[in-house]
Amino acid sequence: DIQMTQSPSSLSASLGDRVTITCRASQDIGNYLTWFQQKPGKSPRRMIYGATNLAAGVPSRFSGSRSGSDYSLTISSLESEDVADYHCLQSIQYPLTFGSGTKLEIK
Amino acid sequence: EVQLVESGGGLVQPGRSLKLSCAASGFTFSNYYMAWVRQAPTKGLEWVASITNSGGSTYYRDSVKGRFTISRDNAKSTLYLQMDSLRSEDTATYYCTRAGFDYWGQGVMVTVSS
Numbered sequence: 001d002i003q004m005t006q007s008p009s010s011l012s013a014s015l016g017d018r019v020t021i022t023c024r025a026s027q028d029i030g031n032y033l034t035w036f037q038q039k040p041g042k043s044p045r046r047m048i049y050g051a052t053n054l055a056a057g058v059p060s061r062f063s064g065s066r067s068g069s070d071y072s073l074t075i076s077s078l079e080s081e082d083v084a085d086y087h088c089l090q091s092i093q094y095p096l097t098f099g100s101g102t103k104l105e106i107k
Numbered sequence: 108e109v110q111l112v113e114s115g116g117g118l119v120q121p122g123r124s125l126k127l128s129c130a131a132s133g134f135t136f137s138n139y140y141m142a143w144v145r146q147a148p149t150k151g152l153e154w155v156a157s158i159t160n161s162g163g164s165t166y167y168r169d170s171v172k173g174r175f176t177i178s179r180d181n182a183k184s185t186l187y188l189q190m191d192s193l194r195s196e197d198t199a200t201y202y203c204t205r206a207g208f209d210y211w212g213q214g215v216m217v218t219v220s221s
Contacts, residue, residue, distance in 0.1 A: 034208055036152070043202055043211040044144075044152065055209065087152050089208065094166040096142075096154035 002027045002090050006099025012107045019075040023088035023099045028069070032092035035064055035073045038085045047086075048073060080106060109133040109210045111203050116215035119193055129186040129203030129212055136184035137161075140206035143177060143188050145199035146214075155201070156188065170196075193219045 003026035013019050023033065031051040036044040046055045048064035051071055061076045075082055083106055088099040115127040127143070142157040156177040157166045165177050176189040186203050200214040 036208070038152075043214055044208075045211075046207075046209050049207065049209075089152070089154075091208075094157070095168045096157070098152045098154065101151040 001095055002029060002093055002097050004088055004090055004097050004099040006088055006102060008102060009100065010103040010105070012105045013078050014107045015078055015080060017078045019078050019082075019104065021073045021086050021088075021102045021104075023071045025069045025071070025090055027093075029090045029092040031066065032090055033064075033066070033071045034089045034091060036087045036089065037082075038087065039083075044087065078106070109205070111205065111210055111212035113201065113203055113212040113215040116201065116217045118218045118220065120221050121194060121219055123193055124189070124191045125193060125217060126190065127188040127201055127203075127215060127217070129188075131184045131186065131203075131205075134205070136179075137181040141177075141179060141186045142204050142206070142208075143186075144202045144204055144211075145197075145217075146202070147196075147199040150199075153199070157206075158186070160206075190217070193217075195219050 005024045007022050033051040035048040037047050038044045047058050047062055051066045052064045063074050065072045086102045090097055110132045112130045119125050140159050143155040145153050145155050158177045158179055162179045174192045178187045198219050200216050202214045203212045
């Protein structure tokens with residue numbers, strides 16, 4: 001199974017900060033990497049697909065990038081509405097596997 | 108508007124069965140792979156099972172293989188998850204989601220407890 005190692009597990013940042021969350025894949029997953037945002041009591045929302053593509057309706061301050069087996073979600077300027085849990089998912093191979101999640105809070 | 112609406116959750120004793128449904132609308136259901144994803148209380152997301160658009164192939168995580176069955180009725184635009192021999196570790200909110208994970212249902216809670 002492909003392991004997705006997500007870091008950090010929690011993150012506290014100030015409004016306006018640049019924030020980066022990373023997932024490292026244990027095997028080659030190409031660009032089959034999706035990022036989700038999940039607010040308390042809500043369903044996940046797709047933010048980035050194909051590692052770098054912004055999903056419909058997602059603010060442009062969100063971006064995705066890849067460096068080798070490391071995949072990153074970056075928020076260029078943190079806003080209060082970005083407080084949420086963030087998850088990555090690899091979908092190149094079954095079983096599909098999620099990262100362990102990152103809890104993002106405002107400092 | 109794409110909608111996925113799950114139903115069928117509840118409280119069930121260990122070893123018993125439960126069947127979840129997910130009614131889809133707003134898109135051509137038969138064109139899409141579908142999946143179930145779950146989330147135990149205060150835990151992360153966990154993929155459970157997927158099914159091809161025709162229903163001809165299914166995929167499961169090891170911990171539910173042989174106990175859960177994913178199926179679909181394209182005529183009714185409905186996805187199912189038959190869950191047998193339930194265990195306490197199956198307690199979670201279950202979401203149905205479309206291939207690409209661009210749309211998710213609101214989730215349905217399954218609690219396995221005596």
